[in-house]
Amino acid sequence: MLYRASHLWARVELVCAAALAASVTGLILLNVVTRAAGNAIYWVDEAAIYAMVWMTFLAASAAIHFRSAIAVTLVNEMLDGHGARMLERVVDLVLFIFACLMVWICLRWFMPLELMRAGWDVKAFQGQTFNFIYAEPTNTLGLPKVWVWLVMPLFTLGALLHSAANLFYPGRHPEAETAQ
Amino acid sequence: MTPILFLVLLFASVPIALVLALTALWYIYDSGNLVLYDSFAQQMFAGVENYGLLAIPLFILTGELMNEGGMTQRLVRAARVFVGGFRGGLAYINLLANMFMAAIIGSAASQIAVMSRAMVPAMKEEGYDPGFAAATTAAGGLLAPVIPPSMLFVIYGVLAQLPIGDLFIAGIIPGLIMAGSFFIVVALIGLSQQFPKGDWMTMPQALRALRDALPAFLIPLAIVGGILFGIATPTESAAVASLIAFGVGWLVYREIHIRDLGAMFARTATNSSLVIFMIAAANVFGWVVIYEELPQKLAAFLSTVTSDPFTFLLIVNLCLLFVGMLIDGIAALILITPILLPIAMNSYGISPYQFGVVISLNLVLGLLTPPVGVGLYIASAMSGVRPFTIFTALWPFLLAVAVVLVMLSYFPILSTALI
Amino acid sequence: KEFRLGLITPPPHTWTKAAEAFGAELSEKSGGAHSVSVFPARQLGNEAQMLQQLQTGALDMAFMTVAEVSNRVPNMGAFYAPYLAKDINHASAILRSDTARGMLAVLPQEAGVVGVGYGSAGMRQILSRGAVNSAADLSGLKLRITPFDPILDFYNALGAAPTPMPLPAVYDALANGQVDAIDMDVELINVLKYHEHADTLLISNHMMFPMVGLISARVYAGLSDADKAMISELMAKHVDSTLDVYMAKEPEWTDALTKVGKTFKRVDQDFFGDAIAQWETIWADKAPSLPELRKTAADLQ
Numbered sequence: 001m002l003y004r005a006s007h008l009w010a011r012v013e014l015v016c017a018a019a020l021a022a023s024v025t026g027l028i029l030l031n032v033v034t035r036a037a038g039n040a041i042y043w044v045d046e047a048a049i050y051a052m053v054w055m056t057f058l059a060a061s062a063a064i065h066f067r068s069a070i071a072v073t074l075v076n077e078m079l080d081g082h083g084a085r086m087l088e089r090v091v092d093l094v095l096f097i098f099a100c101l102m103v104w105i106c107l108r109w110f111m112p113l114e115l116m117r118a119g120w121d122v123k124a125f126q127g128q129t130f131n132f133i134y135a136e137p138t139n140t141l142g143l144p145k146v147w148v149w150l151v152m153p154l155f156t157l158g159a160l161l162h163s164a165a166n167l168f169y170p171g172r173h174p175e176a177e178t179a180q
Numbered sequence: 181m182t183p184i185l186f187l188v189l190l191f192a193s194v195p196i197a198l199v200l201a202l203t204a205l206w207y208i209y210d211s212g213n214l215v216l217y218d219s220f221a222q223q224m225f226a227g228v229e230n231y232g233l234l235a236i237p238l239f240i241l242t243g244e245l246m247n248e249g250g251m252t253q254r255l256v257r258a259a260r261v262f263v264g265g266f267r268g269g270l271a272y273i274n275l276l277a278n279m280f281m282a283a284i285i286g287s288a289a290s291q292i293a294v295m296s297r298a299m300v301p302a303m304k305e306e307g308y309d310p311g312f313a314a315a316t317t318a319a320g321g322l323l324a325p326v327i328p329p330s331m332l333f334v335i336y337g338v339l340a341q342l343p344i345g346d347l348f349i350a351g352i353i354p355g356l357i358m359a360g361s362f363f364i365v366v367a368l369i370g371l372s373q374q375f376p377k378g379d380w381m382t383m384p385q386a387l388r389a390l391r392d393a394l395p396a397f398l399i400p401l402a403i404v405g406g407i408l409f410g411i412a413t414p415t416e417s418a419a420v421a422s423l424i425a426f427g428v429g430w431l432v433y434r435e436i437h438i439r440d441l442g443a444m445f446a447r448t449a450t451n452s453s454l455v456i457f458m459i460a461a462a463n464v465f466g467w468v469v470i471y472e473e474l475p476q477k478l479a480a481f482l483s484t485v486t487s488d489p490f491t492f493l494l495i496v497n498l499c500l501l502f503v504g505m506l507i508d509g510i511a512a513l514i515l516i517t518p519i520l521l522p523i524a525m526n527s528y529g530i531s532p533y534q535f536g537v538v539i540s541l542n543l544v545l546g547l548l549t550p551p552v553g554v555g556l557y558i559a560s561a562m563s564g565v566r567p568f569t570i571f572t573a574l575w576p577f578l579l580a581v582a583v584v585l586v587m588l589s590y591f592p593i594l595s596t597a598l599i
Numbered sequence: 600k601e602f603r604l605g606l607i608t609p610p611p612h613t614w615t616k617a618a619e620a621f622g623a624e625l626s627e628k629s630g631g632a633h634s635v636s637v638f639p640a641r642q643l644g645n646e647a648q649m650l651q652q653l654q655t656g657a658l659d660m661a662f663m664t665v666a667e668v669s670n671r672v673p674n675m676g677a678f679y680a681p682y683l684a685k686d687i688n689h690a691s692a693i694l695r696s697d698t699a700r701g702m703l704a705v706l707p708q709e710a711g712v713v714g715v716g717y718g719s720a721g722m723r724q725i726l727s728r729g730a731v732n733s734a735a736d737l738s739g740l741k742l743r744i745t746p747f748d749p750i751l752d753f754y755n756a757l758g759a760a761p762t763p764m765p766l767p768a769v770y771d772a773l774a775n776g777q778v779d780a781i782d783m784d785v786e787l788i789n790v791l792k793y794h795e796h797a798d799t800l801l802i803s804n805h806m807m808f809p810m811v812g813l814i815s816a817r818v819y820a821g822l823s824d825a826d827k828a829m830i831s832e833l834m835a836k837h838v839d840s841t842l843d844v845y846m847a848k849e850p851e852w853t854d855a856l857t858k859v860g861k862t863f864k865r866v867d868q869d870f871f872g873d874a875i876a877q878w879e880t881i882w883a884d885k886a887p888s889l890p891e892l893r894k895t896a897a898d899l900q
């Protein structure tokens with residue numbers, strides 16, 4: 001169940017990442033066309049950059065599920081079957097610990113509980129916590145930056161789901177159909 | 181404790197990006213500056229928030245489209261017309277094609293990814309040792325950031341406040357010297373082991389190969405033309421290149437189908453994320469390290485050792501070689517430049533162009549040196565050859581780069597002549 | 600305590616030197632109790648990132664363009680009113696006024712930083728590839744700007760196509776015509792030789808480009824009253840010293856540009872026609888301090 005949820009979510013992450021990769025290309029080409037027409041659009045660069053950031057973190061989370069991230073496999077290759085499996089369990093555990101730490105870090109960063117206690121009043125919240133992330137603007141998009149930053153908690157939850165699934169269902173190696 | 185944790189995680193085959201992130205997390209705890217945890221995720225995000233990095237997915241997409249659309253194969257086939265019948269012809273074709281691609285692509289990691297998939301299977305098929313095939317391709321990829329355009333030079337230019345155009349020009353001679361040294365290495369290896377020999381094409385075959393490859397030459401033309409006539413920035417020209425690669429593969433060669441585009445974009449996302457996510461982690465790692473002023477302390481020590489510019493550069497080279505083992509390319513460059521460049525310029529009177537070329541080339545070398553060598557692992561993932569096998573075939577090329585580095589350190593003119 | 604101070608300028612730049620002088624004097628005046636490590640050349644991140652680190656308290660201090668602060672506190676956009684100052688000396692006098700200093704009061708609540716005082720970079724000028732004989736010639740030009748609202752509104756009012764572009768891309772973009780003109784100061788035009796690929800230099804002094812010395816409000820709250828006073832006073836002094844540097848150097852840089860063999864033109868606010876009035880309408884709402892700042896500027900002339 002947990003594993004199927006992880007697999008399904010990884011597929012969703014990849015589909016979104018692919019769409020974002022396409023929009024990066026589209027936005028940059030849009031920039032070329034509009035500037036050649038003497039009508040440069042102010043916000044295109046920033047939009048392209050954020051599309052790339054979202055693509056990166058979504059695909060990075062999916063890479064945990066597919067175990068396709070780049071690693072130094074020197075020792076792993078020298079071990080026998082049993083040792084290699086043990087080492088893989090250790091790595092799964094380390095990844096799970098990392099995901100838990102990221103949950104804690106995102107909570108420190110977004111402070112959702114304190115925001116709720118302040119009655120969702122950003123000004124009051126800022127006065128109490130000196131945390132200004134909900135007031136941070138984007139440079140050119142006219143969008144609060146916190147919407148863009150949401151990819152970090154999204155990445156964190158994905159990493160938590162995938163690493164937990166890998167931890168509880170060891171030895172599964174889903175075919176990373178898009179990794180090669 | 182921190183270095184030990186780093187090495188243990190690294191050799192336990194934890195993904196490199198997470199090794200960097202976890203080490204940074206531990207180092208913050210160890211140094212007691214717990215307030216850094218509040219900025220940690222934000223700093224990780226910020227490492228990717230960079231216009232220059234947009235070139236990575238665009239370069240990878242261009243490579244995908246060139247491969248899927250049959251363009252790379254036709255280019256390689258066209259190169260065979262000229263040297264295909266010679267012993268070791270395909271190895272030289274590999275280097276030639278890499279030089280050609282380096283004029284399109286600005287990042288070694290992307291070029292290694294693209295070329296490994298195109299060249300290694302072709303060389304294996306003709307009977308070359310797979311390790312040698314992958315090593316030649318990986319070494320050829322090092323030309324990408326030296327022959328313009330170059331992402332590393334863009335980033336160095338930002339840090340050193342130098343005109344990027346001049347920096348690109350500074351890379352031309354070193355790039356050619358490097359390519360020359362690789363040809364020599366391949367020739368020397370050819371003397372000690374017998375390379376397979378291909379067949380010469382018949383006249384009609386040769387003509388057809390050349391004609392087929394013609395549309396592929398549109399891409400470098402579009403890039404150079406786009407930049408020269410002010411239609412596109414170097415990053416944008418990568419997008420234009422991908423558009424042309426798509427157009428040619430879809431309409432001329434008819435090998436790309438619209439239904440394949442989704443999978444291609446998914447591969448682009450996955451493969452660029454592998455690289456960019458590492459840059460994000462390296463950024464947060466570098467931030468913590470700089471925050472604790474570790475590099476400054478190292479630099480202060482360096483300047484007490486010598487007063488001779490060449491000796492200084494040699495020491496820098498050795499240190500960077502070591503740094504390059506652990507941190508690669510862009511991340512290391514961002515880490516090193518602000519600290520070493522002022523010392524190089526002010527204490528030793530070294531030209532910032534020469535210094536930029538030397539440290540960029542050195543840090544690119546780090547892409548291929550274990551234990552952390554992104555290029556090595558990309559070449560392995562793309563070619564299916566194990567990293568260790570590639571590395572055993574790679575060291576003559578690394579040695580050649582080291583010799584080139586010493587030359588560039590000794591003769592500033594090699595970097596500054598064309599500016 | 601060892602303070603960390605971040606800025607985006609490279610080590611030889613005026614701002615970095617001022618930061619180092621501040622550190623030296625602080626450590627001397629405090630008898631070694633305090634010291635400052637300077638992190639130049641955006642080692643700790645760009646200005647937006649440094650501002651966020653100031654807010655969390657990860658970074659203690661920064662010298663930062665007012666442009667970055669104005670993205671969060673729009674009232675600071677008032678400094679970018681076209682022809683608020685007629686030249687660098689006038690700009691310095693405005694930045695040293697009580698009106699200007701008073702605008703810093705809201706920074707702790709609105710941006711989580713304490714502003715101690717202003718410094719400067721040079722005045723903004725326009726460098727163009729083609730001839731520019733009237734403001735109408737700027738209309739339709741692709742013109743490179745630093746991305747922040749006040750300058751965007753100014754060039755939009757002129758009918759130009761403002762193109763945001765990071766500094767490192769500017770030289771090539773100008774050389775090969777990706778942009779037709781750039782908004783720049785005389786220091787960087789000299790240092791980075793942008794004039795090599797342009798025909799016309801408009802010494803317009805259309806806008807000032809102030810800098811502000813910042814301390815993290817979190818860090819500041821934890822200091823003793825005596826330390827608060829000593830640190831703010833010393834930092835304000837050294838930030839202010841950059842004004843003197845630009846007042847001394849700007850004429851030299853401008854003079855050097857008369858000798859590069861390009862069309863060199865001095866223009867004033869009449870040249871830009873009603874674009875300035877248009878800007879004023881937009882910013883009257885966004886920056887409540889604008890009328891008072893205009894008045895102070897007039898008094899100081």
Ligand code: NA
Pocket residue numbers: 281282283284285286287323324325326327328329330
């Ligand atoms: Na290149």
Ligand code: NA
Pocket residue numbers: 504505506507508545546547548549550551552553554
């Ligand atoms: Na390495």
